[in-house]
Amino acid sequence: xxxxxxxxxxxxxxxxxxxxxxxxxxxxxxxxxxxxxxxxxxxxxxxxxxxxxxxxxxxxxxxxxxxxxxxxxxxxxxxxxxxxxxxxxxxxxxxxxxxxxxxxxxxxxxxxxxxxxxxxxxxxxxxxxxxxxxxxxxxxxxxxxxxxxxxxxxxxxxxxxxxxxxxxxxxxxxxxxxxxxxxxxxxxxxxxxxxxxxxxxxxxxxxxxxxxxxxxxxxxxxxxxxxxxxxxxxxxxxxxxxxxxxxxxxxxxxxxxxxxxxxxxxxxxxxxxxxxxxxxxxxxxxxxxxxxxxxxxxxxxxxxxxxxxxxxxxxxxxxxxxxxxxxxxxxxxxxxxxxxxxxxxxxxxxxxxx
Amino acid sequence: xxxxxxxxxxxxxxxxxxxxxxxxxxxxxxxxxxxxxxxxxxxxxxxxxxxxxxxxxxxxxxxxxxxxxxxxxxxxxxxxxxxxxxxxxxxxxxxxxxxxxxxxxxxxxxxxxxxxxxxxxxxxxxxxxxxxxxxxxxxxxxxxxxxxxxxxxxxxxxxxxxxxxxxxxxxxxxxxxxxxxxxxxxxxxxxxxxxxxxxxxxxxxxxxxxxxxxxxxxxxxxxxxxxxxxxxxxxxxxxxxxxxxxxxxxxxxxxxxxxxxxxxxxxxxxxxxxxxxxxxxxxxxxxxxxxxxxxxxxxxxxxxxxxxxxxxxxxxxxxxxxxxxxxxxxxxxxxxxxxxxxxxxxxxxxxxxx
Ligand SMILES: CC(C)[C@H](C(=O)O)[C@@H](O)C(=O)O
Ligand SMILES: CC(C)[C@H](C(=O)O)[C@@H](O)C(=O)O
Numbered sequence: 010x011x012x013x014x015x016x017x018x019x020x021x022x023x024x025x026x027x028x029x030x031x032x033x034x035x036x037x038x039x040x041x042x043x044x045x046x047x048x049x050x051x052x053x054x055x056x057x058x059x060x061x062x063x064x065x066x067x068x069x070x071x072x073x074x075x076x077x078x079x080x081x082x083x084x085x086x087x088x089x090x091x092x093x094x095x096x097x098x099x100x101x102x103x104x105x106x107x108x109x110x111x112x113x114x115x116x117x118x119x120x121x122x123x124x125x126x127x128x129x130x131x132x133x134x135x136x137x138x139x140x141x142x143x144x145x146x147x148x149x150x151x152x153x154x155x156x157x158x159x160x161x162x163x164x165x166x167x168x169x170x171x172x173x174x175x176x177x178x179x180x181x182x183x184x185x186x187x188x189x190x191x192x193x194x195x196x197x198x199x200x201x202x203x204x205x206x207x208x209x210x211x212x213x214x215x216x217x218x219x220x221x222x223x224x225x226x227x228x229x230x231x232x233x234x235x236x237x238x239x240x241x242x243x244x245x246x247x248x249x250x251x252x253x254x255x256x257x258x259x260x261x262x263x264x265x266x267x268x269x270x271x272x273x274x275x276x277x278x279x280x281x282x283x284x285x286x287x288x289x290x291x292x293x294x295x296x297x298x299x300x301x302x303x304x305x306x307x308x309x310x311x312x313x314x315x316x317x318x319x320x321x322x323x324x325x326x327x328x329x330x331x332x333x334x335x336x337x338x339x340x341x342x343x344x345x346x347x348x349x350x351x352x353x354x355x356x357x358x359x360x361x362x363x
Numbered sequence: 364x365x366x367x368x369x370x371x372x373x374x375x376x377x378x379x380x381x382x383x384x385x386x387x388x389x390x391x392x393x394x395x396x397x398x399x400x401x402x403x404x405x406x407x408x409x410x411x412x413x414x415x416x417x418x419x420x421x422x423x424x425x426x427x428x429x430x431x432x433x434x435x436x437x438x439x440x441x442x443x444x445x446x447x448x449x450x451x452x453x454x455x456x457x458x459x460x461x462x463x464x465x466x467x468x469x470x471x472x473x474x475x476x477x478x479x480x481x482x483x484x485x486x487x488x489x490x491x492x493x494x495x496x497x498x499x500x501x502x503x504x505x506x507x508x509x510x511x512x513x514x515x516x517x518x519x520x521x522x523x524x525x526x527x528x529x530x531x532x533x534x535x536x537x538x539x540x541x542x543x544x545x546x547x548x549x550x551x552x553x554x555x556x557x558x559x560x561x562x563x564x565x566x567x568x569x570x571x572x573x574x575x576x577x578x579x580x581x582x583x584x585x586x587x588x589x590x591x592x593x594x595x596x597x598x599x600x601x602x603x604x605x606x607x608x609x610x611x612x613x614x615x616x617x618x619x620x621x622x623x624x625x626x627x628x629x630x631x632x633x634x635x636x637x638x639x640x641x642x643x644x645x646x647x648x649x650x651x652x653x654x655x656x657x658x659x660x661x662x663x664x665x666x667x668x669x670x671x672x673x674x675x676x677x678x679x680x681x682x683x684x685x686x687x688x689x690x691x692x693x694x695x696x697x698x699x700x701x702x703x704x705x706x707x708x709x710x711x712x713x714x715x716x717x
Binding site: 089090096097100101105127128129130131132148149151153154155157158159160161162163164165166167168169170171172173174177199200201202203204205206207208209211212228231232233235236238239240253256257258259260261263264265269 | 443444450451454455459481482483484485486502503505507508509511512513514515516517518519520521522523524525526527528531553554555556557558559560561562563565566582585586587589590592593594607610611612613614615617618619623
């Protein structure tokens with residue numbers, strides 16, 4: 010019996026299409042070797058689409074995308090400061106809309122150091138942690154507004170919304186992941202200042218902890234977490250945190266582990282009520298788009314996360330192993346396509362000396 | 364004519380008293396050499412005081428403190444997780460209360476690398492920037508609450524409050540500082556998600572910029588800022604940002620520049636309507652309190668910021684030079700007191716070979 014799934018592909022803007030096409034190359038090869046199949050539907054969404062048509066994401070397109078088993082996304086975003094695109098429009102109405110409407114409450118962001126890959130840290134140690142970032146609440150809900158906008162008397166608010174329901178489900182997911190790893194969970198928040206949201210997060214972690222007696226729990230303020238991220242990142246196993254803190258510390262995590270070009274992510278709906286979405290952490294990088302310079306590794310790693318989510322752990326592991334081998338043996342600069350081909354060849358076992 | 368000022372001293376908890384007493388040693392010596400004088404009033408506030416008396420900061424004490432020219436603070440905070448101290452109680456009702464009531468809208472946090480000081484970065488370059496962190500608004504206002512607290516239906520909110528008045532004054536201050544430095548200002552925010560607050564911050568920066576035509580302005584999302592902080596911190600000159608983002612990136616800045624033990628800060632009221640307050644960025648570190656292990660350099664650097672604020676730039680520069688010389692020539696570990704004495708001796712010019 011051949012496993013088969015339907016894939017919605019959103020290449021997006023800038024380097025998005027380039028890295029996605031290498032990710033698909035590796036997916037194709039993996040499907041061939043590991044005996045599964047998939048169908049793909051491309052969706053042209055993003056800055057270009059918006060500039061051409063004024064459309065961001067219609068309800069019809071969203072409904073169509075929802076009909077797939079899983080989504081692969083490249084990157085969304087026009088040129089920084091393009092006056093034709095209001096700040097946050099694409100983020101809110103496309104990327105965040107997908108995350109919110111498809112209930113991607115687990116934003117999964119693993120970080121690893123690779124032997125031989127230079128990092129900005131003198132001595133990162135052996136880093137291998139995963140951030141479980143809440144994906145559907147917190148300061149990302151779009152709540153808030155502007156009073157007397159544009160005047161000297163303007164007041165602008167942002168409301169962070171946090172529910173026991175929302176926090177509990179992501180905390181429980183993080184505990185489960187910790188249990189299947191090194192059994193250490195770190196809550197990152199700012200409970201000494203954000204006492205309301207912080208109180209809720211702390212309480213939920215305390216209440217869920219007894220269900221996972223073999224998992225050690227600790228807590229760090231987000232400011233202190235950034236310190237440890239640079240001085241002792243190897244201390245972390247699973248970090249659970251809110252939407253905004255997770256955004257910040259995962260970019261930092263990408264940086265200290267050797268570059269955001271390697272950082273994969275999954276926007277996961279663990280309950281399966283809607284398709285999960287996998288994407289590199291990096292943005293659309295319009296400054297290097299179309300030059301074949303972008304590193305597709307993060308997009309390819311996102312395919313591995315996707316296969317794992319789909320219940321194809323061996324296929325996922327094959328991609329991860331291929332990435333690890335490729336990264337470790339990297340020498341000079343290669344094009345986007347060369348990296349994709351090299352990793353695909355490794356998945357196929359078709360590598361000189363492999 | 365001898366300049367004289369009155370100093371309120373809040374040694375606080377943990378290592379606070381130890382580092383403050385070295386800061387006062389250096390201040391004494393600097394006053395002697397540079398011909399100014401000061402009176403000091405100690406205020407026993409913090410976790411210990413709270414545990415003994417149940418008092419955090421009374422209106423009477425606040426009024427007394429307000430009567431001084433300037434405040435020196437060590438660190439506030441009991442043992443992490445002490446069940447007798449509700450989360451955030453001391454932070455909100457003491458430290459943040461002082462910052463808010465005394466209108467410390469400029470939270471000034473300079474970062475420098477020192478020759479010879481190890482940093483976690485392989486190659487930080489020559490780092491010399493200052494973060495102008497807004498100190499009286501944003502997510503720090505305590506706005507928000509908990510509905511159905513403690514139940515499965517709890518909703519907890521945090522409201523970030525931002526006003527044109529509040530943003531404009533701190534942005535203008537940051538432009539002024541940029542003008543007297545390398546003329547580069549970076550706004551750090553998250554305008555693509557926090558569109559309301561982000562819209563206000565961007566607008567104000569755009570509107571104030573023409574008054575400072577020689578200052579180059581750029582913008583970074585807070586997540587991207589953490590990347591540059593590790594890959595190219597030398598690019599920054601003046602960063603202006605909101606209260607929460609400033610909290611996060613200044614701890615990171617402390618870490619990458621060689622340790623939070625060196626990071627000084629000022630909570631400045633530039634209008635002089637109330638005393639400004641100077642404090643090390645580090646916390647009370649109860650785990651090493653009373654052992655003479657704490658590095659007093661950040662507290663001593665905070666005294667330099669204080670003297671500069673008081674219009675004694677030469678005295679401030681003398682302390683900074685003494686710190687620089689001391690740090691550069693550090694060898695083995697020294698006690699808190701030894702570091703204080705060494706820096707005081709340098710200020711006095713009383714150093715073998717100096
Ligand atoms: C583009 C932006 C809305 C997004 C976020 O803040 O979540 C990005 O930074 C990320 O981390 O995926
Ligand atoms: C102790 C805490 C309230 C404080 C803050 O968040 O401002 C501290 O982290 C700081 O940076 O001074």
